Amino acid sequence: MSEKYHKEVKNRMKHGKKYLDSVKLIDSTRLYDANEAVDLVLKTAKAKFDETVDLSVRLGVDPRHADQQVRGTVILPHGTGKTVRVLVFAKGDKAKEAEAAGAEYVGAEELVSKIQNENWFDYDVVIATPDMMGVVGRLGKVLGPKGLMPNPKAGTVTFDIEKAVKDVKAGKIEYRVDKNSIIHVPIGKVSFGQEKLVENLKTxxxxxxxxxxxxxxxxxxxxxxLSSTMGPGIKVNPQRIL
Known part of the structure; x- marks a missing residue:
């Protein structure tokens, strides 16, 4: 038998019946418009939990060059559906501001020690006031690889702590092209329904x-x-999204 046949059988063995049933709903040769693609994501999300809907965008850039980096932040109109745990490095009034805004963890040098000594990562976003970056900088090799290092471009190094925390809680996400020229971001949960997911996608x-x-x-x-956590990928026509 051909190598192609063996490869196809092997791929089928990796997936369960639900996944294979979902694949049958998709025309792999077609580029769907935004509404059709989201509708298919919802139909092919068959897990027993509320799956996340993920977006992957391959760009025609070379991220090895500084002038071709693609990075930014955006607030999704309907959030991500995820409870975001925020850690803030701040002192004095700014620490109180962070607590009032809803940050789960607030502190200074003691948090640096906790992260370094206990390998502590029970948070999703790290925010810091500019005057704390000298301290936070010691965590660069630890937070950097996890994408948690505060950065002015992402709005996570700021004195406007209240706005930064509330934006993150409201659904602010960061997008950044990786070394393979791809951006991976969540656009919400299956439970959002088609209309909200399409609005998040367009945003x-x-x-x-x-x-x-x-x-x-x-x-x-x-x-x-587009794809759900456990579902197959669905190709979207880039010209028919906005």
Whole structure:
């Protein structure tokens, strides 16, 4: 038997019946518009839990060049559906401001020690006031690889702590192209329904398009794919999203 046949059998063995049934609903040769794609994501999300809907965008940029980096933040109109745990490095009035805004963890040097000594990562976003970055900088090698290091471009190094915390809680997400020229971001939960997911999708895609570097040449949006946590990928027509 052919190598292609064996490969297909092997791939089928990796997935359960629900996944294979979902695949049958999708035309892999077709690019769907935003509404059709989201509708298919909902139909193919068959897990017993509320699956996250993920967006993957392959860009026509070379992230090895500084002038072709794509990075930014955007507040999704309907949030991500995830409870975001926030850690804030601040002192004095700014620490009180962070607590009042709803940050789960607030502190200074003692939090640095806790992270370093206990390998503590029970939080999703780290925010810091600029005067604390000298202290937080010691955690660069620990927080950096996890994408948790505060950054002015992401709005997580700021004296406006109240706004920063509330924005994150409201559904602010950061998007950033990886070394493979792909942006991966969540756009919500299956339970949101079609209308809310489409609005979130259009919001993040508009932000990504607006972030196109001047140095990027040729086709910018190479491919756009939507999928639920346990579902198959669904190709979206980049020209029929906004």
């Amino acid at each position: 993040i895609m508009d932000a990504i398009i607006r972030s196109k570097p001047a140095a990027a040449k040729g086709q910018y949006l190479k491919s756009v794919v």
